[in-house]
Amino acid sequence: METNQAMVPHSLSARFEGSFAYLTVKDRLPTILTKVIDTIHRSKNKFFEEHGEEGVQAEKRAISFLSKLRNELQTDKPILALNDTMQDVEDWNQYMQRQQALLGDSEPISWFKSPWLYVECYMYRRIQEALKLNPPISNFDVFKEGKTQSFFDSQQAIISLCTYLQELIKTVDKISEKQLHENFLKLLQVSLWGNKCDLSISAGQENAQKTSPMETLHDLKCFILVDDSDMVWSTLMSLRGSGDQDKSRARVDVVLDNAGFELVTDLVFADFLITFGLAKEIRFHGKSIPWFVSDVTKHDFDWTIMQVMAANHKWMSMSGAHWKRYMKEGLWSYHDHPFWTLPHEFCDMPLDAPDLYSTLQASDLILFKGDLNYRKLTSDRDWEHTVRFEKALRGFQPAPLCSLRTLKANVQVGLQPGQGENLSVQNPNWMTSGKYAVVQFSSPHQKH
Ligand SMILES: O=P(O)(O)OC[C@H]1O[C@](O)(CO)[C@@H](O)[C@@H]1O
Numbered sequence: 493m494e495t496n497q498a499m500v501p502h503s504l505s506a507r508f509e510g511s512f513a514y515l516t517v518k519d520r521l522p523t524i525l526t527k528v529i530d531t532i533h534r535s536k537n538k539f540f541e542e543h544g545e546e547g548v549q550a551e552k553r554a555i556s557f558l559s560k561l562r563n564e565l566q567t568d569k570p571i572l573a574l575n576d577t578m579q580d581v582e583d584w585n586q587y588m589q590r591q592q593a594l595l596g597d598s599e600p601i602s603w604f605k606s607p608w609l610y611v612e613c614y615m616y617r618r619i620q621e622a623l624k625l626n627p628p629i630s631n632f633d634v635f636k637e638g639k640t641q642s643f644f645d646s647q648q649a650i651i652s653l654c655t656y657l658q659e660l661i662k663t664v665d666k667i668s669e670k671q672l673h674e675n676f677l678k679l680l681q682v683s684l685w686g687n688k689c690d691l692s693i694s695a696g697q698e699n700a701q702k703t704s705p706m707e708t709l710h711d712l713k714c715f716i717l718v719d720d721s722d723m724v725w726s727t728l729m730s731l732r733g734s735g736d737q738d739k740s741r742a743r744v745d746v747v748l749d750n751a752g753f754e755l756v757t758d759l760v761f762a763d764f765l766i767t768f769g770l771a772k773e774i775r776f777h778g779k780s781i782p783w784f785v786s787d788v789t790k791h792d793f794d795w796t797i798m799q800v801m802a803a804n805h806k807w808m809s810m811s812g813a814h815w816k817r818y819m820k821e822g823l824w825s826y827h828d829h830p831f832w833t834l835p836h837e838f839c840d841m842p843l844d845a846p847d848l849y850s851t852l853q854a855s856d857l858i859l860f861k862g863d864l865n866y867r868k869l870t871s872d873r874d875w876e877h878t879v880r881f882e883k884a885l886r887g888f889q890p891a892p893l894c895s896l897r898t899l900k901a902n903v904q905v906g907l908q909p910g911q912g913e914n915l916s917v918q919n920p921n922w923m924t925s926g927k928y929a930v931v932q933f934s935s936p937h938q939k940h
């Protein structure tokens with residue numbers, strides 16, 4: 493928790509004309525809304541088949557709500573209070589008042605004046621409102637089609653990854669510590685680069701993994717700007733019984749990001765941690781509503797495991813069968829919490845979601861996947877690149893944590909002096925192209 497606002501740089505916002513935030517709000521978000529409208533429109537027959545004329549009427553009302561929303565966004569209208577029956581309405585409306593208080597009373601908060609993180613989250617919540625207010629189609633996931641497609645488009649990469657995993661598992665009784673460490677790094681990096689495949693940065697355009705993920709790792713190494721993998725490794729090793737593979741005491745929490753190929757890379761890494769005795773329990777955290785185009789919901793999570801299991805490929809289906817068993821036996825579990833789909837910076841969690849914060853405090857290692865989680869960890873602010881990660885976390889330190897993120901938004905801390913400047917010369921889009929990545933670790937037990 494940070495009480496001294498004056499010490500914190502300003503939030504990224506569309507009010508800075510020409511900034512990435514500005515371009516996102518101006519161009520990318522309306523494009524995403526247009527695609528959502530189109531998806532609902534194309535599903536008209538399905539709604540008719542499932543709900544009759546009532547379904548068609550709901551479709552029409554949702555489309556008109558979303559067209560109005562797009563217009564509010566494009567003409568920089570005030571942010572409106574939410575008005576559906578979901579349990580988080582109060583939180584959202586209070587947050588709106590907080591934002592208004594920060595701006596002052598002279599003008600209403602609006603799409604281009606408010607923090608980018610807030611308005612971007614708000615757009616996804618309003619999409620949900622459009623559906624919630626129209627009952628027969630309330631549970632329709634407007635992004636499902638894209639998530640499903642991205643899974644199937646990555647089929648070859650998934651096969652090669654599952655094959656690698658199953659070959660590796662055969663060595664479980666004889667693997668040396670060195671090989672274990674090497675494979676840990678490899679599979680961590682596969683999960684890291686899996687984050688390239690989100691559908692929000694591409695405004696819903698196809699963005700699947702086409703090449704074999706293991707083969708490209710070596711060439712990608714130089715694009716990892718901060719690599720704290722060894723701190724993650726030692727955190728896990730310190731919780732491992734001496735030499736006995738079954739005795740890890742580590743509970744690992746994975747705050748998931750995208751469905752499709754990225755989720756498979758996360759599951760493979762989690763399988764590796766369990767099978768090789770580096771963790772005793774993995775808790776996955778996903779979103780309770782469709783979010784940022786490709787983020788994982790419970791439905792996506794279960795669907796993915798089922799699909800992997802049902803695949804017509806020996807090693808792929810064996811991987812899926814293992815994962816189903818881990819879930820059944822409770823070695824793995826899936827959790828969602830409304831906080832993950834609120835607009836709050838994570839430093840707000842102790843006050844605004846104390847239950848979630850204390851759950852995370854019981855973890856031995858929290859892996860935060862993806863760009864949005866990084867933005868929330870660092871409050872999506874205009875930090876100097878050399879500011880320490882701990883400082884940008886502003887007191888958010890429930891347990892040792894690590895961000896695995898490819899850079900898709902212009903916030904990056906914890907770099908060496910001059911590193912950011914050099915990158916800007918080489919590649920002006922280094923913070924938003926998804927070409928670079930970080931494995932950035934912080935622990936409340938760390939000495940500075
Ligand atoms: O799936 P991720 O890695 O959180 O990325 C989400 C994307 O959406 C954005 O918020 C941009 O709209 C970026 O920060 C990022 O490109």
Ligand SMILES: [Mn+2]
Pocket residue numbers: 690692749750784786787862864
């Ligand atoms: Mn995402």
